[in-house]
Amino acid sequence: MVNSFTWMIGGPQGSGINSVAENFAKACIRGGLHIFANIEYHSNIKGEHSYYRLRVDSREPRSHVDWVDLLVALDRETMFGDLNKVHPTHRGHRHEVSPGGGIIYDSSLKLQPESFGRDDIKLFPVPYMDLLIDALKEFGKDKELSKYQVMVNTIALGASIGLVDYDFDLATEAIKEGFTGRKAALGDLNISAARHGYDYAKKMFGQNAFPIKLRKQPLGAKRMMIRGVQAIAIGKLKAGCGFQTYYPITPATDESEYLESHQPEYNMIVVQAEDEISAINMATGAAHAGLRSSTSTSGPGFSLMAEGLGWAGITEAPGPVIILWQRAGPATGLPTRTEQADLRFALHAAHGEFPRIIIAPGDVAECFYDTFDAFNYAEHYQVPVIILADKFLASTYKDIPLFNTDGMKVDRGDLVQEADLAKSPDYKRYQFTDLGISPRARPGLKGGVFWTTGDEHDEYGHITEAADLRVRMMKKRMNKIELAGQVIPNSKKAILHGPTSAPITLVGWGSTKGAILDGMEDLRADGIETNFLQIRYVNPFPTDFVQKVLSSSRRTVAVENNYSGQMAGLIRERTGIAIDSKVVKFDGRPFSQNEVYEGVKDVVRDGAKEVTLSHA
Amino acid sequence: MLELKNYRTQVHNDWCPGCGDFGIVNAIQMTLLEMQLEPHRIGLFSGIGCSGKTPHFVNAYGFHTLHGRVLPIATGAKLANPSLTVIAVGGDGDGLGIGAGHFVNTGRRNLDFTYVLHDNGVYGLTKGQASPTLPKGLKTKSMPAPSIVEGINPIAMAIASGYTFVARSYALDVRHLKATLRAAIEHRGSAFVDVLQTCPTYNDINTKEWYAGDDLPSKAPRLYKLEETGYDGKVADPTVRDETNLKKGNALLKSFEWGEKIPIGVFFKVEVATFEDQLANRMPALKEKPFVEHDIYSRDISPLLDELA
Numbered sequence: 059m060v061n062s063f064t065w066m067i068g069g070p071q072g073s074g075i076n077s078v079a080e081n082f083a084k085a086c087i088r089g090g091l092h093i094f095a096n097i098e099y100h101s102n103i104k105g106e107h108s109y110y111r112l113r114v115d116s117r118e119p120r121s122h123v124d125w126v127d128l129l130v131a132l133d134r135e136t137m138f139g140d141l142n143k144v145h146p147t148h149r150g151h152r153h154e155v156s157p158g159g160g161i162i163y164d165s166s167l168k169l170q171p172e173s174f175g176r177d178d179i180k181l182f183p184v185p186y187m188d189l190l191i192d193a194l195k196e197f198g199k200d201k202e203l204s205k206y207q208v209m210v211n212t213i214a215l216g217a218s219i220g221l222v223d224y225d226f227d228l229a230t231e232a233i234k235e236g237f238t239g240r241k242a243a244l245g246d247l248n249i250s251a252a253r254h255g256y257d258y259a260k261k262m263f264g265q266n267a268f269p270i271k272l273r274k275q276p277l278g279a280k281r282m283m284i285r286g287v288q289a290i291a292i293g294k295l296k297a298g299c300g301f302q303t304y305y306p307i308t309p310a311t312d313e314s315e316y317l318e319s320h321q322p323e324y325n326m327i328v329v330q331a332e333d334e335i336s337a338i339n340m341a342t343g344a345a346h347a348g349l350r351s352s353t354s355t356s357g358p359g360f361s362l363m364a365e366g367l368g369w370a371g372i373t374e375a376p377g378p379v380i381i382l383w384q385r386a387g388p389a390t391g392l393p394t395r396t397e398q399a400d401l402r403f404a405l406h407a408a409h410g411e412f413p414r415i416i417i418a419p420g421d422v423a424e425c426f427y428d429t430f431d432a433f434n435y436a437e438h439y440q441v442p443v444i445i446l447a448d449k450f451l452a453s454t455y456k457d458i459p460l461f462n463t464d465g466m467k468v469d470r471g472d473l474v475q476e477a478d479l480a481k482s483p484d485y486k487r488y489q490f491t492d493l494g495i496s497p498r499a500r501p502g503l504k505g506g507v508f509w510t511t512g513d514e515h516d517e518y519g520h521i522t523e524a525a526d527l528r529v530r531m532m533k534k535r536m537n538k539i540e541l542a543g544q545v546i547p548n549s550k551k552a553i554l555h556g557p558t559s560a561p562i563t564l565v566g567w568g569s570t571k572g573a574i575l576d577g578m579e580d581l582r583a584d585g586i587e588t589n590f591l592q593i594r595y596v597n598p599f600p601t602d603f604v605q606k607v608l609s610s611s612r613r614t615v616a617v618e619n620n621y622s623g624q625m626a627g628l629i630r631e632r633t634g635i636a637i638d639s640k641v642v643k644f645d646g647r648p649f650s651q652n653e654v655y656e657g658v659k660d661v662v663r664d665g666a667k668e669v670t671l672s673h674a
Numbered sequence: 675m676l677e678l679k680n681y682r683t684q685v686h687n688d689w690c691p692g693c694g695d696f697g698i699v700n701a702i703q704m705t706l707l708e709m710q711l712e713p714h715r716i717g718l719f720s721g722i723g724c725s726g727k728t729p730h731f732v733n734a735y736g737f738h739t740l741h742g743r744v745l746p747i748a749t750g751a752k753l754a755n756p757s758l759t760v761i762a763v764g765g766d767g768d769g770l771g772i773g774a775g776h777f778v779n780t781g782r783r784n785l786d787f788t789y790v791l792h793d794n795g796v797y798g799l800t801k802g803q804a805s806p807t808l809p810k811g812l813k814t815k816s817m818p819a820p821s822i823v824e825g826i827n828p829i830a831m832a833i834a835s836g837y838t839f840v841a842r843s844y845a846l847d848v849r850h851l852k853a854t855l856r857a858a859i860e861h862r863g864s865a866f867v868d869v870l871q872t873c874p875t876y877n878d879i880n881t882k883e884w885y886a887g888d889d890l891p892s893k894a895p896r897l898y899k900l901e902e903t904g905y906d907g908k909v910a911d912p913t914v915r916d917e918t919n920l921k922k923g924n925a926l927l928k929s930f931e932w933g934e935k936i937p938i939g940v941f942f943k944v945e946v947a948t949f950e951d952q953l954a955n956r957m958p959a960l961k962e963k964p965f966v967e968h969d970i971y972s973r974d975i976s977p978l979l980d981e982l983a
Contacts, residue, residue, distance in 0.1 A: 282982035292978050298971035301754060324973060325957045327753055327965065332779035336746040339739070343750025346737065347717075347758075348966040351750065369740050369747075460979045468971040500966065501735035502755050504714045509730055511738035512722075520685050520730050521738070 059270045061091060061116040064123055065218060067211070068109035068151055069132030071102055074208045077236060078215040079110035080283070080455065084232040086114045087283055087457045089225055090275030094119040094572070095455040098647065100147075101308070101393040107135050109151065116275060118457070120421070120572030121651040124673050125156040127270050128221060130214045131163040137174070155179045158269050162217050162259075164210075182263055184217050186210040189254040196250055197243075209251045216255025221268040226256055228274075280460055286451035287313040289422045290381055292461070293429030294352055295324050298468050299379070301344040301351035302328045303337040308393050309452040310354045310383040334359035338366035338378065342442075345370070345377035346510060348473070348500030350433050354381040356449070357400050358390065364407040370442040371412030373510045374488065374535065376471065376498060377436035377443070379429070384448040386646040395646025396449040398568050398619035401596060401628065404444045411532070413539035415439065416596035418446040420571030422456050424594070430466055431550070438471035439538045440495060446596065448619070450648040451569045472497045479505030486517035490530065494537035543598030551600035554607055556589035563611035564658065565637060567593040567625050570617050570649050577654025584655070586662055593625060605633040615639045615661050617654060623668075638667075645672040680713060681706050685730045692882075694794060694845035694871030695724055699731050701851040702761065702790070706734070709856060711759055719748040721764035721773065723799045725792040728763050742773030745780040745789065752787050756950045757964040759859060760787040767797045770806040770826045781835030781864055783949040788858040788865040789837075791828055792845075794873040795880055802876030809932070815878040829929035829941050832866040833922050839865035840907075840925065840942040844897055846872065846882060850938065857940065863948050870897075870938070890934060900928065900939030909944035918944055 065082065067075045076097065083093045094113040100106035111126065113119045129151050131137045139150035155161060157178040163169065165183035174181065187203075190210055194200040212233070219229050230249050237245030259267075291313050294302065304314035318328040327344075331337040337353045344351040355363065360382050370378065384400045386392035404416050415435050419428040425447060432443040474497045479485055487508030489496040496517075499506025509519035514531060516522045556578060566574050571592055578588050591607050593600065608614055608629070616626035616637045621644040626637040641657035643649055650673065657669045681703040689695050706716060716734035720726045722741035729736025735758070739747045748762040769777050769791050780789070795808040802816035806826045813820035832840045839861040843854040851869065858865035872882050887895045900907070905928065909921050925942040954960040959968065 280980075280983045282979055284982050288982065292975055295973055295978070296975045298973065300965055300968070300970050301750065303750070320978070321956055323977070325959050325965070325968060325970060327953060327957075329749075329753070331746065332775050335743065336749075336776055336779070339743045339746035340750035340753075343737070343747035343752075344754040345750075346747075347751035347754035349754035350970075351754070365740060366743065369743070460983065461975070463975070470971075500755070501717050501751060501758055502714065502964070502966070504712070507714055507733060507735055509736040509738065511730070511736075512740055513738065519736070520683075521727070 060273050061114065061275070063114045063128070063222065063270045063272060064126050065112045065114070065128045065130070066109055066126040066151060067130040067132065067214065068107065068136030069211070070105050071099060071108045072104040073132050074211040075108060075110045075132065078211045079112050081229065081232040081236065082215055082218065083112050083455055084235070084283055085224070085228040086272065087281055088228045088231060090277045091116065091272065092118040093283070093455065093457050094122055096122055096450065096648065097453050099394050107140060107147065109136065114272060119576065121576040121649070123652050124154060124650045126151060126154050127156050127159040128218060128268065129155050129159070129161045130218055131161060132211060132214065134167060137161060137163060152176060160221070160268055162214055162221070180267065182217065182221065182259065182267070184213065184255065184258060186213050189213050189258055190251060193247070193251040193254045197247055199247065206247065209248060212248045212251040213255035216252035217259040219252070220256040220259030221263065222270060222272045223265070224272040225274055226253070281457045282460060283455055283457050284422055285453055285455045286422050286425045286447055288316055289425035290429045290445065290447065291316040293426040295320070295326065296463060296466065297350060297430045297433035299350045299352050299433060300326060301341060301349050302326065303331050303340045303353045304355065305331050305334045305337050305359055307356050307359050309385060309449040310356050310359070310381065312452065313354045313381065334362040335366060338363040338380065339369070341378035342366060342370045342375045345375045345436070346373070350437065351377050352379040352381065354383065356383045356385045357387045360400065360403070360407065367414070367442055368408030368410060368412065369512045371408065371414060372410070372512055374440040374496070375442065376440045377433070379432045379436050379443045379445065381445045381447060383452050384446065386644070392646035394449070396569070396619060396648050397644060397646060398448055398570070399621065399624065399644070401446065401624040404446055405597060411536065413439070413441045413535055414597060415441055415443040415539070415542060416446060417443070418568040418594055418596055419451070420568060420592055420594065422451065422454070423458050423461070425451060426461050428594070434469040435542065437473070438469050439542050440471065440498060441538060446568060448569050471495070474499050474506065476504050479503060487519045488515060488517045488531070490517060490534060493541055494534040539598055546595065546598065548600050548603045551595035551598070552603050553592045553594065554589060555592060557587065558589070559610065560587045560589040562586065562588040562613045562615060562658065562662070563608065564588050564590045564615050564617055565593070565625065565629065566590065566617045567596070570619060573649040573651050573654045574617055576651035577658065580651065580655035581658055584659070586658070588658065596628070599628070599632050601632045604629060605635065608633065608635045613638050615641060615658055617641045617649065617657065619643050619649060639669070640667070641669045641671065643671040647673060676707060676710055676712070678703060678707050681733050683731055683733050687731055689724055690875045692872070692874040693724065694873065695728065695792060697845035697848055697851065698763070698790065698792060698869055698871065699728050701848045701855055703732060704848070705852050705855040705859065708852065709859065715757065715759055717748070717751055717758045717760045719744050719751070719760065719762040721768035723765040723768055723797065725763055725765045725768070742768050742771070742776065744768065745773065745776040748787060749780060749783070749785055752785055753950065753965070755964045755966040756786065761790065761859065762787065763790045763792065765805070766791055766793045766795065766807040766828070767805040770828060770831070777831070778835045781832060781837040781866070784836060784838055784863045784946065786862050786948045786950055788855070788867065790855070791866070791868045792871050793828060793868050794871040794877055796873050796876045798873050798876055812879055815876055827929055828868045830926050833925050833929070833942050836864070837866040838863035838944050838946060839940070841866070841940045842868040842870065842938045844870045844885065844938055846885070850899070854940070861943065862945060896934060896936045897938050898935060900937045900941065905939070907940050907942040912944050912946050
């Protein structure tokens with residue numbers, strides 16, 4: 059078999075699985091192949107088990123699968139699990155190895171082949187440490203073994219490339235890129251380590267030891283290897299965001315750090331706040347002052363932001379854009395694991411009623427485009443905008459074409475200038491208008507002095523408790539979400555993938571998109587025709603479109619990474635249509651392609667109302 | 675020439691007669707007048723409570739924010755547009771109770787702005803509960819029982835947090851308050867002014883008469899001016915660590931003086947790089963003009979995309 063392959067590397071946290079997995083992925087992309095790479099890790103700095111899964115294919119994979127063709131074990135636990143624990147988190151990835159697949163592991167563990175309990179897989183013991191010593195010797199560094207011990211990961215990478223018979227030069231190139239400047243020497247050391255692994259695998263296991271080969275494909279247009287945090291950060295830069303605040307939290311922080319690392323080229327203020335309360339309020343302050351602003355967090359931080367969100371709402375702040383990287387809750391929950399359980403929370407966070415726009419991008423490309431739009435909406439409608447992403451989107455790499463920025467236009471809304479203010483001296487920040495959107499000044503503009511308050515207010519922004527003004531102001535504000543619903547085209551708000559009509563309509567939102575799309579192909583191969591309604595805008599909700607699609611569906615199945623099927627509930631609320639069945643997963647792990655297939659298959663076979671999936 | 679009326683609004687004021695807030699808002703307006711700051715170049719930020727209404731009475735860009743969150747919101751606006759003169763006001767409960775974390779961390783940043791604390795020992799708008807500055811053992815009018823927790827020392831807290839200008843004044847001494855506010859606004863860095871203030875409705879202990887020393891055998895006013903005692907809180911050379919530490923130590927010692935004699939004036943002052951200065955060092959373009967006036971809406975992201983390709 060050629061170019062259809064899942065590789066996994068597992069080891070204790072701190073053993074450098076990220077860098078080798080990303081180097082392997084990069085080498086594949088440089089060879090014209092496509093990748094999907096996702097990581098699972100513990101809330102721990104060093105020692106706990108983590109693993110990185112890399113799926114490589116000749117066609118673009120949009121999800122992962124739950125098996126692995128070639129497993130690289132940097133430790134024993136990767137193969138045999140942590141069954142000694144009171145509550146084991148896994149029973150070892152040896153069970154996930156596909157029949158005919160193999161395991162690369164450290165020969166010094168001296169494992170008996172029987173101990174794997176699998177006679178249908180191939181074992182590739184590699185003397186990690188001996189090979190590393192040989193590699194270090196070439197540089198006269200073998201006496202400093204302890205310093206370079208982590209490089210066994212690269213030995214294993216080399217052995218992997220040897221077994222799949224892939225182009226070693228591409229791996230060399232990828233490794234080199236990771237070590238530039240003063241670190242260049244380290245790059246050479248790593249290349250040597252990879253070479254030792256590669257040669258060993260070729261020599262000891264032979265040409266045909268492993269059944270799957272990776273072969274270069276002709277290169278098309280340039281492709282990026284990118285994950286959600288980067289796509290959103292770049293979307294912010296493209297949109298003209300000048301101000302980002304954050305408080306350290308998994309999995310959101312990488313986004314802010316990416317932005318901070320690009321501060322000098324792009325003039326972007328990034329502030330690490332004392333907490334998320336401060337983070338959102340700083341961002342709102344900057345937005346009112348006329349700077350596009352943003353904050354980024356996950357559930358626990360967003361819980362603290364609720365109050366500030368309400369203030370942004372009632373003061374009709376032109377932002378901020380809030381990125382909510384969902385993770386498994388409540389409270390600390392599963393801090394490094396994924397979930398889609400904050401849909402309802404994002405929709406209702408903060409007391410009282412006020413308009414907010416909520417967008418849930420389904421993949422890394424949508425992360426970029428939706429973030430760009432979010433800033434336009436924030437300023438145009440003068441509302442807070444929430445991007446609902448999650449840990450899975452945050453940390454999952456895909457290769458995609460370079461973003462197409464043609465026609466992307468910044469819309470700053472009705473932002474008045476001093477000349478306008480000079481013409482009409484009685485400026486009112488909250489002036490009643492037909493559409494509910496008031497011309498917006500910013501502090502510093504002559505003639506634009508305004509007041510803003512979290513109290514109900516009059517057109518100038520002064521406090522009022524008058525009942526009639528309250529009614530008018532509420533209507534003014536709430537009208538803006540109605541307006542946004544009319545102006546933003548349905549084609550952005552929801553997408554029907556697959557045939558217009560199918561016996562089964564899958565319904566999903568956010569990061570499950572890829573697994574659903576790939577799972578649909580498995581279902582089709584099995585004779586089950588489906589289409590997929592992806593809801594991208596939670597608010598304004600594409601009520602008419604969803605109603606139209608679902609009312610003509612014969613059977614509807616919601617696929618959601620949460621317990622209760624929050625989108626299914628929202629659909630019922632907005633359209634009156636009850637979704638027939640739910641396939642849910644709330645163990646903190648993302649849906650795989652095969653799980654979507656299995657879950658929907660269960661529904662079709664047994665007519666199950668609800669299927670809970672878990673694949674630890 | 676701007677006049678006092680240029681700093682006033684027509685908004686109905688519903689503070690209690692005799693409230694110390696009047697003294698503070700008047701002093702703010704008089705300071706702005708004296709400095710001839712144009713209203714559109716001023717951002718006045720407040721928290722929640724009686725003092726929260728302050729911006730509505732001042733003709734300047736006014737932000738009446740959330741309880742305890744005045745400093746983050748003011749920080750965001752100031753960073754977006756450092757050309758604004760930013761003044762934040764808030765009550766002692768707002769700043770040292772619900773907003774205590776922001777108080778501390780804002781001090782650490784040394785943003786160029788002024789924070790005025792309305793310090794009256796009670797939560798007035800919710801009808802007189804003990805606020806964080808009320809000393810232990812006191813029971814004001816509407817409290818069911820005396821406070822059994824220590825009061826916060828705002829001056830000591832400001833110094834420990836990193837405010838680079840720390841002063842105290844008195845709401846009923848508008849002359850002193852005005853001079854203090856001016857010095858605070860003119861200071862480059864985070865200036866904190868603890869304004870002792872009466873609450874005629876709920877604080878029946880720290881009254882105007884109490885401050886005047888009417889209850890003391892000497893009948894001498896409790897408040898005395900630090901400047902008049904030869905006290906000098908200004909660090910002459912900020913590069914000398916020992917001097918900075920000594921001045922901070924002196925200020926801390928002074929700040930615990932309370933009872934028959936209460937010092938007002940500048941406790942501590944040091945001139946060091948502001949948060950904005952340091953950001954501008956990273957991003958030199960920010961030195962040219964306020965960030966909000968930069969065109970950042972047509973950035974070229976292609977280098978970032980190439981980096982990932």
